[in-house]
Amino acid sequence: MPERSPTAPPPSFVWTRRIVLTLLTVFSLLPVYVMLSSSLKPLRDVTGAFRWIPEHLTVRPYVDIWRTIPLGRYFVNSIVVASAATGLSVVVAIFAAYAVSRYRFRGKRVFTITVLSTQMFPGILFLLPLFLLYVGIGNATGIALYGSRGGLILTYLTFSLPFSIWMLVGYFDSIPRGLDEAALVDGCGPLRALFRVIVPASLPGIVAVAIYAFMTAWSEVLFASVMTNDTTRTLAIGLRAYATETDVYWNQVMAASLVVSVPVVAGFLLLQRYLVAGLTAGAVK
């Protein structure tokens, strides 16, 4: 990042910076602190008035939550759905991005614009028809999409597709054409050139796209609330349902929230620098 000036900033600026950034840090981390500290409190300490410093520490909530609600099953569902959606979405995006980056063809602009604009539609608009479509397909062919993990995977893989294609096109464009042209001359087919040359060279971009797709699927609420039943419920819906009941073991809910956050927060911290790089490339274009 370019530095603003070679001279040190004046005290007024330094103090504004200190105060504003401190306030923002408190604002950002407050829920994280509440989540962590409450997850270590026994039940009687979270039913009374809130305490900043926990008086008694316990790890029981982390053990008990698996029995209070079927958290294990939610976990399996979320992992299966998010992983499958991520894998498929990445493969589909690699093919599409390869076509857009390396070939000229009629309808290329229409394709990219259409795909990107689907990102902007309100989810509620196609929730109802998609629900009926899945029910209809189920009635007509016996393929259970509604209420199954398959339907959810199919839905989620398209959610991350636009961003993934857009980002991968940028990555593929930055790889010199000479590399895959050389492979073609050596007798590779276009697909082998893609998987032997382009994919290995753009691995960071592919990892970033995969993390993004996983996070999208892991956190989705709207479609999961309609498309799942008791056995296919994901973490998002299972936890929400429990947290809005009248008598909630808040310490256990906080423990569960922390557990479900760890995989994606870790992923995001890895992704962060690719994301900034990708956005910068996009902004320059």
Place this chain on the structure above:
Amino acid sequence: MTTTVDRQAPPAGRDSGPGRGRRGLFHIPERVRRGGLPYLLLLPALFFELIVHVIPMVLGVVMSFKELTQLYIRHWWGAPWTGAGNYRVAVRFDAPIGRALLDSFLVTCAFTVLAVGLCWLLGTTAAILMQDRFRGRGVLRAVFLTPYALPLYASVIVWAFMFQHDNGLVNHVLHDQLGVTGKPSFWLIGDNSFFSLLVVSVWRNWPFAFLCVMAGLQNVPRELYEASAIDGAGIWQQIRLITMPSLRSINQVLVLVLFLWTFNDFATPYVLFGRSAPAAGDLISVHIYSASFVTWNFGAGSAMSVLMLLFLSLVTAGYLLVTNRTRRNRA
């Protein structure tokens, strides 16, 4: 164009080579391969987009003209047509359904304007303050991105706990510790729920503004700052005269994206309020959702969704028109 043709004409004799068996899965007739390969590569993406986005969109519009109530869910294509009936119900503002939709729309507009404004303000301020290197900058960046990295539902559940009446942090601080309120307030029901929703939404989305502005700042040429420093400009002047104007193009996209996300937001109010959102926090997506699934009147729900899409398209088109014109005039 020549290179494109060249790359699609594979060297002769390749298909009889030893590699053929391994490629069997991808074996495509020569004729199709020449012009068709890019389309074949796009096919999976097109297929999925079609099933999940395009066909449902078209169906949604069709459904909005049908009387699609509970009776017809199993055979929805057989539901009777009602013409513009669903739309008439949705916009008859003196009747309960239309009135509720209008209220929800107005709440959503107020919420969106405030949330987008605050997100932009916090994100831009933080990004500009963090433009220079200083100790701890990397750590702070990770801290600020944390709200955005957490799964939405998990963090909204934590906020719901913080907003609890008896055992929440917010009442503990405002009432017990600072004594601002005479008695503990309810944050998740009644009019206060608007502010709770606003706080959660801003907390969640301002890091995105921060991220975008940070990316935009990387493109400001350093020479501009150096030249202005030689001319005697202070840091505040530099921010006003150099930094802010060069953020204009990223702001155009950022504000639009924030607007669309915030306006369409479903998960935040749905997780924060549970089964039924209070009137002050009844965002339009949640409203349409409950209007459709509580009464199973999908026709009316679709009509409301189409109206919402029309509104968003109009605003987006108008916004792009105005901002592009202003940018051209300035240039």
